[in-house]
Amino acid sequence: MRGLIITTTGSAYRVLLDKGETIEAHVKGNFRVKGIRSTNPVAVGDYVQVETLPDGTNWITDIDERRNYIIRRSTNLSRESHILAANIDQVALIVTLHHPITSTTFIDRFLATAEAYRVPALLIFNKIDLLSSEQQQELDALRNLYESIGYSTLAISAIHLSEDNTPAHTLLNTIAQQLSGKVTLLSGNSGVGKSTILNALLGEQVTRTGKISDAHDKGMHTTTFSAMYPLRDPLSGWIIDTPGIKGFGAVQMEKEEISHYFRELFAVGRNCRYSNCLHTNEPGCAVYEAVIQNKIAMSRYESYLSLLGDVQESKYR
Numbered sequence: 439m440r441g442l443i444i445t446t447t448g449s450a451y452r453v454l455l456d457k458g459e460t461i462e463a464h465v466k467g468n469f470r471v472k473g474i475r476s477t478n479p480v481a482v483g484d485y486v487q488v489e490t491l492p493d494g495t496n497w498i499t500d501i502d503e504r505r506n507y508i509i510r511r512s513t514n515l516s517r518e519s520h521i522l523a524a525n526i527d528q529v530a531l532i533v534t535l536h537h538p539i540t541s542t543t544f545i546d547r548f549l550a551t552a553e554a555y556r557v558p559a560l561l562i563f564n565k566i567d568l569l570s571s572e573q574q575q576e577l578d579a580l581r582n583l584y585e586s587i588g589y590s591t592l593a594i595s596a597i598h599l600s601e602d603n604t605p606a607h608t609l610l611n612t613i614a615q616q617l618s619g620k621v622t623l624l625s626g627n628s629g630v631g632k633s634t635i636l637n638a639l640l641g642e643q644v645t646r647t648g649k650i651s652d653a654h655d656k657g658m659h660t661t662t663f664s665a666m667y668p669l670r671d672p673l674s675g676w677i678i679d680t681p682g683i684k685g686f687g688a689v690q691m692e693k694e695e696i697s698h699y700f701r702e703l704f705a706v707g708r709n710c711r712y713s714n715c716l717h718t719n720e721p722g723c724a725v726y727e728a729v730i731q732n733k734i735a736m737s738r739y740e741s742y743l744s745l746l747g748d749v750q751e752s753k754y755r
């Protein structure tokens with residue numbers, strides 16, 4: 439039988455079979471996927487083969503080749519990794535400018551990682567009801583910045599999403615349009631409103647919001663629980679929730695390739711004098727020149743330098 443992994447809890451998996459039925463299945467201890475050293479052999483989003491033994495238990499015997507997969511390294515130096523999800527079409531990062539503050543460094547690192555995975559990213563600014571007029575201007579500036587680089591952005595207030603016949607309800611449709619027909623990984627810092635958005639989109643309380651869920655998240659470090667939820671008719675597609683995981687960890691990057699994952703830096707960097715330019719203080723650096731001329735945002739350049747610094751530092755440890 440073939441099916442899709444829709445929930446993982448560490449030892450057991452829920453599998454949606456092609457014929458529509460959902461079953462629980464297990465993986466043998468010695469099951470390995472070639473070429474990947476991971477703590478979990480199978481992840482949400484994987485298509486697998488399942489066999490039922492005479493005693494009625496179901497076992498995952500094979501896994502279809504993945505289109506892509508997103509990993510988290512257990513620690514920076516560890517070679518062991520944890521697969522968060524497989525076969526995803528896009529990642530949606532939930533961002534708040536207030537309560538809590540999501541830093542531009544966090545946003546940019548997330549976007550760079552998405553670029554490295556070649557997975558399209560969508561930015562959803564939430565809790566806009568809490569913004570002062572000054573913060574509202576900051577929001578507009580950030581949306582303009584990321585749209586100009588080529589990312590889609592939305593600004594919402596998730597707590598108002600499920601109210602019928604309000605502008606917010608129309609907005610829910612707009613979000614749904616961005617998600618329909620796709621497998622979307624939902625991401626963002628704790629407290630930004632992921633569970634609230636998920637519940638509004640799915641029209642039911644699938645995950646707990648607020649304090650309880652935060653406490654819950656913290657206890658989940660060892661047995662990570664991930665799930666994918668189907669969007670409702672007439673929409674198709676899925677949303678993947680990985681509670682307790684902020685982003686999707688660092689991809690192994692070489693210092694020379696980091697600027698490739700900052701789209702506007704990459705575009706300008708072709709004009710640098712040296713082809714291996716790191717855009718720090720080399721003579722004839724077109725990126726540095728563009729920053730001085732405000733053609734590249736200082737916040738983006740600083741994020742680039744901070745990521746570059748991390749990669750260089752980890753090389754010398």
Ligand SMILES: Nc1nc2c(ncn2[C@@H]2O[C@H](COP(=O)(O)OP(=O)(O)O)[C@@H](O)[C@H]2O)c(=O)[nH]1
Nearest residue numbers: 565595596597628629630631632633634647648
């Ligand atoms: N004011 C306001 N509060 C929100 C909004 N969205 C979520 N919250 C609140 O923020 C808190 C954290 O939300 P939650 O969905 O649990 O965040 P998660 O940790 O990302 O899953 C809860 O108390 C929500 O009610 C919003 O648009 N506006």
Ligand SMILES: [Mg+2]
Nearest residue numbers: 632633646651
């Ligand atoms: Mg949550």
Ligand SMILES: [Zn+2]
Nearest residue numbers: 710715717723
């Ligand atoms: Zn340069």
